[in-house]
Amino acid sequence: xxxxxxxxxxxxxxxxxxxMVLAILAKSGYPYEHVKLTDKVFSGCKGCSWLxxxxxxxxxxxxxxxxxxxIKEADAFVVGFTVHSGGIDAIGLSFMERxxxxxxxxxxxxxxxxxxxxxxxxxxxxxxxxLRGKLRGQNLLGLIEYQSYSPPCLKCGRYRECSIGxxxxxxxxxxxxxTITDESFHQWEDNPDxxxxxxxxxxxxxxxxxxxxxVMSM
Numbered sequence: 432x433x434x435x436x437x438x439x440x441x442x443x444x445x446x447x448x449x450x451m452v453l454a455i456l457a458k459s460g461y462p463y464e465h466v467k468l469t470d471k472v473f474s475g476c477k478g479c480s481w482l483x484x485x486x487x488x489x490x491x492x493x494x495x496x497x498x499x500x501x502i503k504e505a506d507a508f509v510v511g512f513t514v515h516s517g518g519i520d521a522i523g524l525s526f527m528e529r530x531x532x533x534x535x536x537x538x539x540x541x542x543x544x545x546x547x548x549x550x551x552x553x554x555x556x557x558x559x560x561x562l563r564g565k566l567r568g569q570n571l572l573g574l575i576e577y578q579s580y581s582p583p584c585l586k587c588g589r590y591r592e593c594s595i596g597x598x599x600x601x602x603x604x605x606x607x608x609x610t611i612t613d614e615s616f617h618q619w620e621d622n623p624d625x626x627x628x629x630x631x632x633x634x635x636x637x638x639x640x641x642x643x644x645x646v647m648s649m
Contacts, residue, residue: 432462432507432639433461433462433463433505434459434462434463434464434505434506434507434508434509435463435465435466435498435501435502435505435509436452436453436455436463436465436466436508436510436511437452437465437466437467437468437508437509437511437526438451438452438465438467438468438511438512438548439467439468439469439522439523439526440469440511440513441469441513442469443469446513446550447550447577447579447618447619448512448513448548448549448550449467449511450618450620451511451575451577451619452509452510452511453465455509455548455629455632455633455636458630459637461507461636464501466495466498468523468526469522471493471494472494473491473493473494473495473496473525473526474493474525475524475525475528475529476489476525476528476529476531476532477491480535483531483532483535484535487503487533487534487535487539488500488503488532488533488539489529489530489533495526499529499532503533503539506543507543507544507546507572508543508544509545509546509547509548510526510527510545510546510547510548510562510566511547511549512548512549512550512558512562513551514549514551514555514557514558517554517557517558518557518558518561519549519561519562519565524561527562538568540568540569541568541569542569542570543569544569544570544572544636544639545566545570545571545572546571546572546573546574546575546632546635546636547559547563547566547571547573547574547575548574548575548577549562549574549575549576549577550576550577550579550619551577551578552578552580552582552583552597553578553580553597554578555577555578556576559574559576562574572632572635572636573628573629573631573635575628575629576628577619577622577625579616579617580617581616582596582597582598582601584596584597584598584599585598585611585616586616590607590609590611591606591607591608591609593606
């Protein structure tokens with residue numbers, strides 16, 4: 432059994448959403464590949480259905496082109512997205528748009544096992560509902576939501592002069608005099624509920640019928 436995972440965390444970094452996806456992949460015990468979407472150059476769906484209808488897979492030629500075939504061939508996959516303006520970030524939406532290529536006459540991903548991850552500063556409900564809709568028809572083994580309470584303002588460098596960002600909206604004038612330390616950045620690994628949710632999702636993955644005997648020791 433092979434698994435492929437995708438995450439849209441902060442470009443060039445291993446943030447919470449990246450590490451959550453990687454943890455699921457590693458803890459599964461199966462061979463896996465991880466793709467960081469924000470380090471790739473690609474577009475959303477361009478509506479060229481005459482190209483994808485026959486092979487039932489997206490045929491756009493860019494950095495992600497080969498990975499849509501890999502999703503089709505994988506036994507399971509994992510997707511993780513950050514929350515921007517309350518919903519799934521644009522990188523993640525563009526990536527999911529091209530799943531349209533799988534849906535001609537029948538869905539080639541029907542009932543394929545998948546685990547979803549959503550990570551945001553505060554509210555994650557809208558993004559999680561979006562992801563459930565995008566994964567409709569697949570075998571959703573778990574959808575993990577993590578609220579970090581660590582806004583991008585913590586690393587933008589201008590929080591002391593900003594009165595419109597998330598840090599100011601949360602702390603008011605106190606944001607202008609705050610001292611940012613390592614403890615200001617919360618990690619999913621320190622959140623018991625998130626750790627438990629990932630453990631449960633991985634357990635569901637390992638229970639896929641006919642695959643348990645192939646699992647390598649963790």
